[in-house]
Amino acid sequence: MVDDDIYHNKKRYDNFIVNIDRLSIPLDQKPHKGKVGKYVCKNPVNLQYFSQLAHLFDSRDTSYIRRLRLFGDLKAVVHHTSKDLKDLKREDIDKIMAILFNSYLTEHGKRDLKRNLKTLWKLLFPELDERGRVDEGIIPYPVRHLDTKMERSKEKSRNDKLSYDEVQKLIGFFGNDPCMQAYISIAYESLGRPQEICFTRYKNLELFDNFGKLFILEHGKEGNGLLQIMEISFPYASKWANSHPTKRENDYLFLTVTGKQLNPTWINKKLQKACQRLGINKDVTAYSLKRAGVTHARLRGDSDVEIQHRARWTSTKQIHTYDQSNQEESFKIQLIKKGLIKTDDSRYTHLVPTQKACVICGEIVGVSDKTCPRCYRPLDRDKVRELEKKALDIFDIPEMKKLIKTVHKLEVEIKSLRAK
Numbered sequence: 001m002v003d004d005d006i007y008h009n010k011k012r013y014d015n016f017i018v019n020i021d022r023l024s025i026p027l028d029q030k031p032h033k034g035k036v037g038k039y040v041c042k043n044p045v046n047l048q049y050f051s052q053l054a055h056l057f058d059s060r061d062t063s064y065i066r067r068l069r070l071f072g073d074l075k076a077v078v079h080h081t082s083k084d085l086k087d088l089k090r091e092d093i094d095k096i097m098a099i100l101f102n103s104y105l106t107e108h109g110k111r112d113l114k115r116n117l118k119t120l121w122k123l124l125f126p127e128l129d130e131r132g133r134v135d136e137g138i139i140p141y142p143v144r145h146l147d148t149k150m151e152r153s154k155e156k157s158r159n160d161k162l163s164y165d166e167v168q169k170l171i172g173f174f175g176n177d178p179c180m181q182a183y184i185s186i187a188y189e190s191l192g193r194p195q196e197i198c199f200t201r202y203k204n205l206e207l208f209d210n211f212g213k214l215f216i217l218e219h220g221k222e223g224n225g226l227l228q229i230m231e232i233s234f235p236y237a238s239k240w241a242n243s244h245p246t247k248r249e250n251d252y253l254f255l256t257v258t259g260k261q262l263n264p265t266w267i268n269k270k271l272q273k274a275c276q277r278l279g280i281n282k283d284v285t286a287y288s289l290k291r292a293g294v295t296h297a298r299l300r301g302d303s304d305v306e307i308q309h310r311a312r313w314t315s316t317k318q319i320h321t322y323d324q325s326n327q328e329e330s331f332k333i334q335l336i337k338k339g340l341i342k343t344d345d346s347r348y349t350h351l352v353p354t355q356k357a358c359v360i361c362g363e364i365v366g367v368s369d370k371t372c373p374r375c376y377r378p379l380d381r382d383k384v385r386e387l388e389k390k391a392l393d394i395f396d397i398p399e400m401k402k403l404i405k406t407v408h409k410l411e412v413e414i415k416s417l418r419a420k
Contacts (some may be wrong), residue, residue, distance in 0.1 A: 003218075003219070004064070005063070005064065005065065005195055005219065006194070006195040006198050006199065006219070006261075006263050006264060007065065007195075007263075007264065007265075009063075009064035009065045009067075009068055010064045012064070012068060013064045013067055013068055016068070016071060017054055020047060020050050020051065021047065023037075023039070023040065023041040023047060023050070023075065023078070024040065024041045024044045024047060025040070026040055027040060037075070038079075039075040039076060039078070039079040040079055041075070041078045041079065042078065042079065042081065042082045043078065043081070043082050043083065043084060045084050046078040046084065046085050049074065049078075049085055049124055050071065050074065052124060053067075053070065053071070053074070053120075053123060053124070054067075056123055069112075069116065070116055070119065070120060073113055073116040073117065073120065074120055076100055076103070077096055077100075077117070077120075080095075080096045080099050080100070081096060085124065085125075086124075086125055088142055089142055090141070090142055090145060092142075093117070093142050093143055093146070097113075097114075097146070100113060106156070107150045107151060107156075108150065110150075111148055111149075111150045114146040114147070114148045115148050117143050117146060118139050118140075118143050118144075118146060118148075121139070121140040121142065121143045122136065122139060122140060125140050125142075126138075126140070127139075127140055127141075157324070158283070158288075158291075158324070159282050159283045160282050160283050160284050160285065160288040160291065161282070161288075161291070161292070161295070161324045162280075162282070162284065162288055162289070162291075162292040163292075164296055166278075166280055167184070167188055167289070167292055167296075169278050169280070170184055170271070170274055170275075170278070170280075170284075171184050171185055171236070173274045173277065173278060174270075174274070178236065178239050178240040178243050179240055179254055179255060179256075179262065180267075180270060181236040181239070181240070182233070182236045182237050182239070182240035182254070183197065183254055183262065183267065184236075184289060185232050185233035185236045185237070186214065186227060186229060186233045186236075186237060187286065187289040187290060187293070188232065188233070188289045188290075188292060188293045189228070189229070189230060189232045189233045189293060190214070190227035190228050190229065190233065190293075190310065191290050191293045191294060191297075191307070191310050191311035191312075192214075192216075192227045192290070192311075192312075193221060193290070194264040194267065194286040194287065195219055195221075195264070196216050196219060196220055196221065196227075197214075197227070197254065198252070198254055198261060198262050198263055198264065199216075199218050199219040199252070199261075200214055200215070200216060200217075200227075200252070200253045200254070201217075201249065201250055201251060201252055201253055202241075202244060202246070202247060202248060202249055202250075202251050202252070202253050203249035203250065204216070204217060204253065205237065205241055205253055207229070207234070207237065207238050207241060210231070210234060211228075211229060211230050211231075211234055212229035212233075212234055212237055212238070213226045213227070213228070213229060214226060214227040214229055214237075214253075215227075216312075220312075221312075222312045222313070222314065225312045228310055240253075245259065246259075264285075264286045267285075267286045268285045268286055271284045271285065271286070271288075272284065290311070290322060291322045291323075291324055292324075294307060294311065294319060294322040294323055294324075295322070295323055295324040295325050297310075298319070298323055298325055299325055299329055299330070299333055301333075304316040304319055307319055358372040358374065358375065358377065358379060359379070360372065360375050360377050361374050361375045361377075363375070
């Protein structure tokens, strides 16, 4: 059985399974105990499909968050039809989709709805091959026409894009909370997922002279791995490691003020409060730090492969989902690289091209020149030192010493003749 996650989806899933029969009760007849959902199963026959899906999920060991998402979309479908799901045709699916699109406001949500409906129909009403066996490669006809491609023209940007200065302000805001400082800096630099970071334990942290490693040994979406702790997060990680309240190996690394495990809900509340105090009018969450880290890494010039391995992705496709950079920022980086504009930003100083100058006479030379056009000396400092060393070695030759004495003797004789 799958372990519970940081969002406690196992508890939510168990409560849903226990109360499946309540889905057919009209809203005005439901007892108002706890949270009352807005969906009602109009045809009680469709309740069997929830139980059928629950058995399929158990056999496939599907994560609880995935189960709840599929159940949520299935609840929306049975709420808008009085027919048995197996009798729905394409026209019925289209009518349901037209209604649901009014509830799913984002293009990502609409795309995921289409994908989930295809998955649900493949699980509940699979197509058969010529021998009467289930063929998982064929999408059932009623939902086969649903296009899962997202229209880019309708896509809207998130209101959580953080600049580098805003990330620094957030870290500085929690000056009296070393745990939050360590979390923010690690999430931003290592590109770790909130659940992965929150489930790390004190023994998983290894610190060296100027870098560190945070090992992920449980609840890793891509399996076990490590998070990189470098120049940005190292000071805060070491500070929190020294001030950890328990320092017991099996205790969670990130704890709340009450000693409980840090969770994304608590982190989001702290971040939203900090943004209000700092005047950052953005919907910042724990995942905003990861998106900011990916965006700034690409603008800094890190390769996609480096970002992929740092974020522990299986491919570079996820980068386009998290990258929030725009054309103006990319254009600015190109201007800085070519030396057309100047910047005092420490993040981009390494991109500014430096002019080469001769170490002997100071003449400005081209980037491809090997020797100085004025003094004809090599521009490579190692070669200059080598020539200087050879020049000093010449004076140790006996013939050269004898020649120097002769020249010196001649200079004395010439001076004496001029004196007469």
